[in-house]
Amino acid sequence: MERALLISQEKIQGRVKEIAAQISSDYEGEDVVLIGVLNGAVFFLADLAREITIPVRIDFMRAASYGSRQTSSGKVQLTKDVEIPLRDRSVILVEDIVDTGLTLSHIIEDLKGKGPRSLKTCVLIDKLERRETHVSIDYCGFRVEEGFLVGYGLDFDEQYRNLPDIHVLK
Numbered sequence: 722m723e724r725a726l727l728i729s730q731e732k733i734q735g736r737v738k739e740i741a742a743q744i745s746s747d748y749e750g751e752d753v754v755l756i757g758v759l760n761g762a763v764f765f766l767a768d769l770a771r772e773i774t775i776p777v778r779i780d781f782m783r784a785a786s787y788g789s790r791q792t793s794s795g796k797v798q799l800t801k802d803v804e805i806p807l808r809d810r811s812v813i814l815v816e817d818i819v820d821t822g823l824t825l826s827h828i829i830e831d832l833k834g835k836g837p838r839s840l841k842t843c844v845l846i847d848k849l850e851r852r853e854t855h856v857s858i859d860y861c862g863f864r865v866e867e868g869f870l871v872g873y874g875l876d877f878d879e880q881y882r883n884l885p886d887i888h889v890l891k
């Protein structure tokens with residue numbers, strides 16, 4: 722499938738360092754739990770965590786949405802829960818991309834129920850084209866208007882996740 726380079730590895734890594742510095746400063750003197758949404762956020766979370774200078778714990782969740790591959794149907798089911806207790810912890814939810822916003826808002830509601838001291842969101846790509854529900858994004862890597870993106874964790878049919886840059890599929 723044809724693809725065009727959208728965000729280079731160098732730009733991604735530069736931005737990841739900036740976000741990590743911001744998080745390290747915002748949470749100075751605390752420790753945080755980073756929760757990655759599988760599978761897409763794995764690369765972003767791994768790079769981010771290694772640039773953060775305060776103590777971090779790491780855990781993962783998985784959400785499945787039903788419908789066609791390139792769009793989200795709005796039915797979100799959590800198929801893997803976190804395993805670290807979150808009560809009274811500072812939690813940052815780390816996601817690869819927000820499109821309609823339905824997945825993230827569903828996960829946020831679920832995490833709120835676990836009684837964290839605070840809950841923020843960190844998203845590599847905020848894709849504005851099809852937003853259906855407001856989600857608050859506290860740390861954002863890049864804003865993109867439209868297109869189907871692959872690379873740096875983002876897949877098409879489980880392919881392309883390992884590309885170091887982000888591309889638009891044509």
Ligand code: 5GP
Binds near residue numbers: 823871
């Ligand atoms: P939302 O619930 O915000 O519509 O969608 C979030 C999920 O849809 C993401 O976690 C991701 O799995 C998928 N998604 C949305 N846009 C894209 C995209 O441009 N590329 C890829 N690979 N996945 C996307």
